[in-house]
Amino acid sequence: MANKRPLRILLSGPRGFCAGVDRAIRVVEEAIRRFGAPVYVRHEIVHNRTVVEALEAQGAVFVEELDEVPPDAHVVFSAHGVPKSVPQEAERRHLHYYDATCPxxxxxxxxxxxxxxxxxxxxxxxxxxxxxxxxxxxxxxxxxxxxxxxxxxxxxxxxxxxxxxxxxxxxxxxxxxxxxxxxxxxxxxxxxxxxxxxxxxxxCYATTNRQAAVKAVAPDCDLVIVIGSPNSSNSQRLREVAERAGAKRAVLVPRARDLDWTLMDGVETLGLSAGASAPEALVQEMITHLAERYTLGIEERRVTEEDVIFKLPAPLS
Known part of the structure; x- marks a missing residue:
């Protein structure tokens, strides 16, 4: 595109995957590797369609309740945690289950x-x-x-x-x-x-850090884009925090293809973050799409470093 106008991007950091999300995804991947497909997952493992679709491609089958799981199957419980009745039901039905609940x-x-x-x-x-x-x-x-x-x-x-x-x-x-x-x-x-x-x-530390990072960029932004799914609580809260912290506007966008480009009219400084269940690849995808339309100047504002790693549950570690 000729004569692309400049756009300043403030990347908030930390952003994207937290240790609990990373662990939950690894639980599903390891179960598939060890036991073969299909591995059933009760509820979305994390609230992000891109992650769910990637795991489906590897052999994960997502269900809402255990009555959708055949006998003797392998099933993973999502990162959000489950009522005690769920593992009790899994045991009653002799299912092989793995708990990906965030620690x-x-x-x-x-x-x-x-x-x-x-x-x-x-x-x-x-x-x-x-x-x-x-x-x-x-x-x-x-x-x-x-x-x-x-x-x-x-x-x-x-x-x-x-x-x-x-x-x-x-x-x-x-x-x-x-x-x-x-x-x-x-x-x-x-x-x-x-x-x-x-x-x-x-x-959790990840929610706290991502909100602090958004607060560090929002006052300088005409628009803040939070990449995340509509059913992701932490992503919704990031959008709210951005508006309260001084961004002129903040929107939640699942991925670049979902962005209403009319929102970019008049935007000179754009804030960019991602919820804890959104992969960094979606942030880079958004930047790629922005670069097709604008001459980008990118600055990252990082409020802290994260080095938390959670081990896999005992049956899979």
């Missing part, structure tokens, strides 16, 4: 169990900060008996929730907005001074 989500499961205890006098009712219907929330609440956990989705619900009298604790989904969660926690601590919680909210 940081598993940590929240253990916190919930610790607060609940054995149901004795020290048992605490748990308030879970999170989004209704998200598989991580479903999995975490499913660690305990019905009624043991009450979901709180925002500060307004935190102001109104009326748990039964007695000791309380709170836990949080790992992929929430850091700022929104702090506001909700403040409301809960004000209303219930004795409530117990983690030393730090359960929002």
């Amino acid at each position: 940081l989500v598993s940590k929240v499961h253990r916190e919930a169990e610790r607060h609940f205890g054995d149901g004795g006098p020290e048992q605490r009712h748990i308030l879970m900060i999170g989004h209704a219907g998200h598989p991580e929330v479903v999995g975490t609440m499913g660690q305990l008996p019905p009624g043991a956990v009450t979901l709180v989705q925002d500060a307004e619900e935190a102001e109104l929730v009326q748990p039964a009298p007695g000791p309380l604790a709170f836990i949080t989904q790992t992929t929430l907005s850091v700022d929104d969660t702090a506001e909700i926690v403040q409301v809960l601590r004000t209303r219930f001074p004795g409530i117990e919680g983690p030393k730090r909210e359960d929002i």
Whole structure:
């Protein structure tokens, strides 16, 4: 394209895959390598269609429930975690199962169990900060008996929730907005001074780092593009954080082919990030498409380095 106009790109870093996502993908790939296709995966292993389609090409078959899995098959549980009823059902049906739950989500499961205890006098009712219907929330609440956990989705619900009298604790989904969660926690601590919680909210390091990285570029941007799937909680939160941090506009785009190019009208500085379940290849794909239309000047603003690696679960390690 002749006479391409200049475009400044601010790349936020860290961005893209986190250790939990990387581990979950490796679980599926290793299961296929060891046992051959098909390997069944309950729910999307992570919330990204590009990742899901790549694994399908290797022999993964994605299902929503175990009743879609044939007897004696190999099945992987997604990174978001599952209720206790799911592995129990897998055992009942004699399925070979491998748990790809992110270790940081598993940590929240253990916190919930610790607060609940054995149901004795020290048992605490748990308030879970999170989004209704998200598989991580479903999995975490499913660690305990019905009624043991009450979901709180925002500060307004935190102001109104009326748990039964007695000791309380709170836990949080790992992929929430850091700022929104702090506001909700403040409301809960004000209303219930004795409530117990983690030393730090359960929002994972990767979510925290990616939000901080977006905040570092957003004030200088006419538009921020977050690459990620619409059903990805951490990707949606990045878009929200970008707008609140001062970007004139922020959009969530699954990949370059989905971008509405009219959004680029008048954009001189573009911020670019990716949710924790979006591969770096999609970022580079976006840059390639931008380079066809603009003369790019690219600057990366990296707020921290990440070196976290999670081992595969014992049956596959």
